[in-house]
Amino acid sequence: MSTxxxxxxxxxxxxxxxxxxxxxxxxxxGDITALIGPNGxxxxxxFNCITGFYKPSEGRIAxxxxxxxxxxxxxxxxxxxxxxxxxxxxxxFLLERMPDYLVAHRAKVARTFQNIRLFPGMSVLENLLxxxxxxxxxxxGYTALGIFGIGNYGGAxxxxxxxxxxxxxxxxxxxxADDPAGDLPxxxxxxxxxxxxxxxxxxxxxxxxxxxxxxxxxSALLNELILRIRTDHDVSVLLIEHDMSVVMNxxxxxxxxxYGVKIADDHPAAVRDDPKVIAAYLGVxxxxxGQVEAEVGL
Amino acid sequence: xxxxxxxNDIARAVKDAGFWALVAFGLxxxxxxxxxxxxxxxxxxxxxxxxxxxxFVAIVAVxxxxxxxxxxxxxxxxxxxxAARTTVAVPHWHSRLANVLAPxxxxxxxxxxxxxxxxxxxxxxxxxxxxxGVQILIYVMLGFGLNIVVGLAGxxxxxxxxxxxxxxxxxxxxxxxxxxxxxxxxxxxxxxxxFWGLMLGFPVLRLRGDYLAIVTLAFGEIIRLVLxxxxxxxxxxAGITGIPRPTFFGIPFNASDEGFAxxxxxxxxxxxxxxxxxxxxxxxxxxxxxxxxxxxxxxxxRAWEALREDEIxxxxxxxxxxNTKLTAFAIGAGFGGFAGAFFAARQGFxxxxxxxxxxxxxxxxxxxxGGMGSQLGVAIxxxxxxxxxxxxxxxxxxKEVFGNDFDPTQYRMLLFGFAMVLIMVVxxxxxxxxxxxxxxxxxxxxxxxALVREGHG
Numbered sequence: 001m002s003t004x005x006x007x008x009x010x011x012x013x014x015x016x017x018x019x020x021x022x023x024x025x026x027x028x029x030g031d032i033t034a035l036i037g038p039n040g041x042x043x044x045x046x047f048n049c050i051t052g053f054y055k056p057s058e059g060r061i062a063x064x065x066x067x068x069x070x071x072x073x074x075x076x077x078x079x080x081x082x083x084x085x086x087x088x089x090x091x092x093f094l095l096e097r098m099p100d101y102l103v104a105h106r107a108k109v110a111r112t113f114q115n116i117r118l119f120p121g122m123s124v125l126e127n128l129l130x131x132x133x134x135x136x137x138x139x140x141g142y143t144a145l146g147i148f149g150i151g152n153y154g155g156a157x158x159x160x161x162x163x164x165x166x167x168x169x170x171x172x173x174x175x176x177a178d179d180p181a182g183d184l185p186x187x188x189x190x191x192x193x194x195x196x197x198x199x200x201x202x203x204x205x206x207x208x209x210x211x212x213x214x215x216x217x218x219s220a221l222l223n224e225l226i227l228r229i230r231t232d233h234d235v236s237v238l239l240i241e242h243d244m245s246v247v248m249n250x251x252x253x254x255x256x257x258x259y260g261v262k263i264a265d266d267h268p269a270a271v272r273d274d275p276k277v278i279a280a281y282l283g284v285x286x287x288x289x290g291q292v293e294a295e296v297g298l
Numbered sequence: 299x300x301x302x303x304x305x306n307d308i309a310r311a312v313k314d315a316g317f318w319a320l321v322a323f324g325l326x327x328x329x330x331x332x333x334x335x336x337x338x339x340x341x342x343x344x345x346x347x348x349x350x351x352x353x354f355v356a357i358v359a360v361x362x363x364x365x366x367x368x369x370x371x372x373x374x375x376x377x378x379x380x381a382a383r384t385t386v387a388v389p390h391w392h393s394r395l396a397n398v399l400a401p402x403x404x405x406x407x408x409x410x411x412x413x414x415x416x417x418x419x420x421x422x423x424x425x426x427x428x429x430x431g432v433q434i435l436i437y438v439m440l441g442f443g444l445n446i447v448v449g450l451a452g453x454x455x456x457x458x459x460x461x462x463x464x465x466x467x468x469x470x471x472x473x474x475x476x477x478x479x480x481x482x483x484x485x486x487x488x489x490x491x492x493f494w495g496l497m498l499g500f501p502v503l504r505l506r507g508d509y510l511a512i513v514t515l516a517f518g519e520i521i522r523l524v525l526x527x528x529x530x531x532x533x534x535x536a537g538i539t540g541i542p543r544p545t546f547f548g549i550p551f552n553a554s555d556e557g558f559a560x561x562x563x564x565x566x567x568x569x570x571x572x573x574x575x576x577x578x579x580x581x582x583x584x585x586x587x588x589x590x591x592x593x594x595x596x597x598x599x600r601a602w603e604a605l606r607e608d609e610i611x612x613x614x615x616x617x618x619x620x621n622t623k624l625t626a627f628a629i630g631a632g633f634g635g636f637a638g639a640f641f642a643a644r645q646g647f648x649x650x651x652x653x654x655x656x657x658x659x660x661x662x663x664x665x666x667x668g669g670m671g672s673q674l675g676v677a678i679x680x681x682x683x684x685x686x687x688x689x690x691x692x693x694x695x696x697k698e699v700f701g702n703d704f705d706p707t708q709y710r711m712l713l714f715g716f717a718m719v720l721i722m723v724v725x726x727x728x729x730x731x732x733x734x735x736x737x738x739x740x741x742x743x744x745x746x747x748a749l750v751r752e753g754h755g
Contacts, residue, residue, distance in 0.1 A: 051614065053614075100614065101617055101618050101619065104613070104615055104616035105618075110614070110615075113610075113611070113614070117608050117611040117614070118607075118608070118611070119604050119611065120749045121607055121749045121750030122600075122604065123737075125735070125737055126737060129736075129737060130601065132597075133601055133616065134617075137597045147593065157737070165739065177738075177739035180745040180750075182749035183749060197614075
């Protein structure tokens with residue numbers, strides 16, 4: 001099992017507020033890594049740093065495609081000014097140096113949002129085609145050829161529709177393909193957002209609270225969907241979630257954040273029984289505060 | 299239970315109307331109640347105009363009463379009816395009508411000069427083809443161009459007239475100084491305008507909403523001020539005269555032996571040039587519409603619309619929003635440049651006065667009234683706005699009603715104001731507010747404007 005994503009000494013400050021403080025963790029290829037923590041712990045900030053929406057104040061976020069020996073390039077790449085280095089059988093990216101759209105396009109990190117961000121006025125199918133913008137753009141000769149009908153844009157679009165259809169099948173939305181995305185019920189919108197992210201062919205899928213607002217049946221279906229995506233499509237998953245039925249059932253590895261600091265990093269079962277995690281989530285009896293604080297290192 | 303509440307409503311409406319009448323009286327007393335008149339000894343005297351004042355107050359009171367009793371309940375019922383509709387389905391007849399209307403409109407536009415000639419004769423048709431046909435089509439084209447920026451990409455551009463000006467001056471200067479032909483300069487003007495679109499695009503990429511609108515507005519003013527003040531090149535306020543007219547593929551429209559009429563053995567008449575110009579601008583407008591329709595089905599068009607819907611989601615999907623916005627600006631500006639070149643060639647004279655903010659506002663009004671993103675809606679709105687202005691000139695009936703010194707064109711802005719308020723109340727998203735998806739899996743469906751976003755900037 002090789003490392004896919006390596007977050008090292010990540011710190012994000014907003015003015016005087018330290019949202020994430022010296023966070024390091026790794027996510028392995030093929031794993032489902034969960035990032036959990038109480039509200040305001042800085043989980044979404046970590047996501048925004050990984051996906052390029054925020055530039056971290058400090059730290060390194062590296063992601064490797066292909067051969068594990070790409071990691072040998074890490075020091076050289078960090079010393080250079082380049083954003084990425086590619087060899088025949090792999091590539092290494094420093095995500096903190098890349099703008100958000102390149103993180104998605106080149107490093108192939110796809111994400112969903114805590115408050116769903118679909119294109120509500122576009123049809124479900126169109127939503128999935130927008131996700132395939134870059135390959136389609138190349139197929140249309142960056143519009144210059146496509147506008148004159150030169151080249152095989154038609155074929156590329158049919159292939160894109162076929163791929164969209166495949167994902168609609170998986171998330172059970174084929175019947176709604178021509179309906180506006182904004183017209184879908186909430187749970188379906190969540191699934192569509194995952195399908196849309198998957199249409200970009202990611203190596204790492206970042207899901208920001210995918211089970212928020214879902215009923216127990218829907219979140220069980222979501223578990224199945226995520227597991228299936230992972231096994232069938234060779235994708236690693238990074239997951240922020242409050243719903244412990246999702247976290248404990250499907251994740252291989254859990255990282256717990258509290259006030260921007262990592263307090264646990266282990267298997268789900270080990271994390272569940274960790275007193276620091278319990279303290280962070282549930283608080284502790286008044287008489288134990290001093291003891292726990294000493295343990296946590298406050 | 300029913301009648302006391304109804305009586306209550308009426309009492310409240312009357313009371314409210316009375317209050318409005320009081321406010322109106324207070325407002326209009328100095329404005330309308332008194333008039334300063336110069337008498338025969340050249341002294342200013344104050345006269346009162348009580349009947350007029352009371353007429354105005356009565357209009358306000360009755361209008362408010364009607365609003366309270368009839369219009370407001372009707373709007374409320376309409377709102378409830380719309381809210382009760384859970385799905386945002388579009389009525390079937392609506393989409394069918396749109397499907398029939400577009401070919402009909404194109405057919406009518408193609409046949410229009412013939413109809414005008416048939417109805418008005420060679421003398422009367424000139425006015426109809428030039429003032430109505432060509433003038434409207436210029437704005438249709440500008441509307442289509444701006445529609446790409448505002449309607450599809452959701453970027454509010456208040457300075458669109460700048461690109462129109464760049465196109466017009468490009469044609470005028472290059473044709474005069476280098477003697478290049480119209481059909482050569484047409485694409486060149488478009489390219490130059492597109493280049494200025496990029497120039498504007500770069501600095502405003504980070505701006506959204508109101509900020510973007512203000513900067514584009516300023517850009518339009520900058521271009522106009524440069525045209526006014528760069529006298530050695532643009533000749534300032536005096537403008538450029540004697541701009542070469544387009545020729546019929548090398549054959550000029552004049553009285554010479556090589557002229558169009560002589561070559562084809564037709565009686566000499568200015569109407570041929572007008573018909574030729576009409577078909578040029580019609581071709582340009584159709585070309586713009588065609589390109590826009592094609593672009594919408596290409597990834598770049600879908601990216602524009604996605605950008606209008608949610609920019610952050612676009613970036614998360616690997617779309618370079620910078621480039622996407624720039625292409626929207628450049629292509630929209632390019633069409634403005636085409637229209638500008640045509641305008642200069644048609645007028646033979648251009649000056650900065652043709653490119654004021656009012657023009658930008660008119661074009662934007664056409665796009666908004668038509669329904670952002672809708673080609674047909676924009677065309678209909680252009681006919682209504684520009685054709686309406688011209689038609690007001692023709693309404694001699696009004697002169698008989700209001701007296702001979704009544705000039706209906708003076709009131710056109712007032713009428714447009716009313717028309718716009720009415721449209722915005724009844725159809726806030728424009729005449730044709732539905733959006734058709736660019737691809738479909740099983741069934742072509744229209745998307746109601748309730749879901750389509752207007753863009754954040």
